Amino acid sequence: MPLENHEKARFLLHRALVEGISLEERQWLEAHVRECAECGRYADLSARAVRALDWFALELDPAAALRVENLVRSRAEETRSAETRAKSLWIGTAAAIFLTFAGSAVMWRPLAWLAGQWNLPSPVWQIGFAAFWWLPSLLLAFLPLFRKRLLGDDSDSNGETV
Amino acid sequence: MVAVVTAFSRVSEPESQCIARALRRRDSEFIGRMVSRYHYRLLRYLVYWTSRRELAEDLVQETWMRVLERAGQYNGRLRFEPWLFSIARNLAIDHLRKQQTATHRMCRENEAGVEVPAPDFESPFFAAARSEDAKRIAAALGALEPIYREALLLRFQEELSLAEIAQVARASISTVSSRIQRGLSMLQAALGGGTDAA
Numbered sequence: 001m002p003l004e005n006h007e008k009a010r011f012l013l014h015r016a017l018v019e020g021i022s023l024e025e026r027q028w029l030e031a032h033v034r035e036c037a038e039c040g041r042y043a044d045l046s047a048r049a050v051r052a053l054d055w056f057a058l059e060l061d062p063a064a065a066l067r068v069e070n071l072v073r074s075r076a077e078e079t080r081s082a083e084t085r086a087k088s089l090w091i092g093t094a095a096a097i098f099l100t101f102a103g104s105a106v107m108w109r110p111l112a113w114l115a116g117q118w119n120l121p122s123p124v125w126q127i128g129f130a131a132f133w134w135l136p137s138l139l140l141a142f143l144p145l146f147r148k149r150l151l152g153d154d155s156d157s158n159g160e161t162v
Numbered sequence: 163m164v165a166v167v168t169a170f171s172r173v174s175e176p177e178s179q180c181i182a183r184a185l186r187r188r189d190s191e192f193i194g195r196m197v198s199r200y201h202y203r204l205l206r207y208l209v210y211w212t213s214r215r216e217l218a219e220d221l222v223q224e225t226w227m228r229v230l231e232r233a234g235q236y237n238g239r240l241r242f243e244p245w246l247f248s249i250a251r252n253l254a255i256d257h258l259r260k261q262q263t264a265t266h267r268m269c270r271e272n273e274a275g276v277e278v279p280a281p282d283f284e285s286p287f288f289a290a291a292r293s294e295d296a297k298r299i300a301a302a303l304g305a306l307e308p309i310y311r312e313a314l315l316l317r318f319q320e321e322l323s324l325a326e327i328a329q330v331a332r333a334s335i336s337t338v339s340s341r342i343q344r345g346l347s348m349l350q351a352a353l354g355g356g357t358d359a360a
Binding site for chain 1: 187188190191193197198202205209215219222223226227230286287293295296300303314315317318319323324339346349350
């Protein structure tokens with residue numbers, strides 16, 4: 001039997017195990033393995049090597065498995081509630097910013113009129129408006145978002161241990 | 163550097179979509195069931211990587227924490243298992259790297275007269291071996307580098323496709339195929355002359 005037939009058989013045996021071979025190749029291989037004792041032994045050894053992996057079944061510790069499950073469950077719940085809180089904060093911040101600007105638009109004309117009545121120069125009342133209207137509103141709007149950083153509060157961290 | 167595989171097997175099963183949705187929603191009930199369902203497979207994969215049962219158990223927990231952190235990255239278009247195993251793999255590699263650095267540091271200290279403790283663990287493969295053949299295979303598995311054990315496990319125990327294994331191992335399909343061949347050759351050599359015993 002030509003040497004290349006043995007090489008081809010081993011190549012096909014490997015491919016059959018790893019990724020599969022065509023029907024035609026399988027038929028050739030089976031015929032060759034029937035005729036060639038050496039390749040037959042090799043095929044048997046390959047199959048046994050694959051089956052041998054089944055011998056190493058791990059014994060599971062149900063308590064350990066349950067511990068992991070409970071821990072992951074509670075972390076998932078913590079993460080979900082932290083995300084819900086974060087979402088509410090963002091919505092609150094967006095609403096506060098919107099109200100700040102909407103309120104500014106409403107108040108601008110009356111304040112301009114009042115400043116005219118009191119003969120205040122435009123830059124003065126506009127700076128006052130920014131300092132006493134925009135600045136506090138925007139600070140209050142953003143404060144909750146940076147609360148954790150400002151207070152160093154990590155009580156509701158959402159899992160940064162890994 | 164190995165080429166990163168770009169063509170992964172796409173699945174149309176709704177299960178992967180369900181998993182992706184549950185992860186995004188942080189559905190603790192569903193996630194709890196998944197932890198239970200994948201526990202053995204994940205543990206086995208990590209044992210194959212680290213050769214240490216206790217370490218593998220710690221890494222299983224860390225893997226799930228990482229899964230929760232990265233839940234948004236899983237879109238459900240590919241199967242869940244390769245994604246899960248690739249997270250576990252990265253954690254195992256990180257841990258082994260840290261361990262190597264620590265060992266290296268201890269060796270340097272040892273040169274200065276500090277005693278390095280011998281590893282106090284038994285191979286989990288050897289512990290599971292019930293026959294002489296199994297012991298030979300256990301020794302062969304223990305001697306194999308983790309990348310070869312990983313390739314064997316993912317192909318023959320997890321039955322992942324070559325493309326999926328390549329995704330997990332971040333290697334080309336041909337590299338994965340060679341790793342499987344090399345791993346099998348080692349096992350064949352260990353079995354050669356012995357008798358089949360399960």
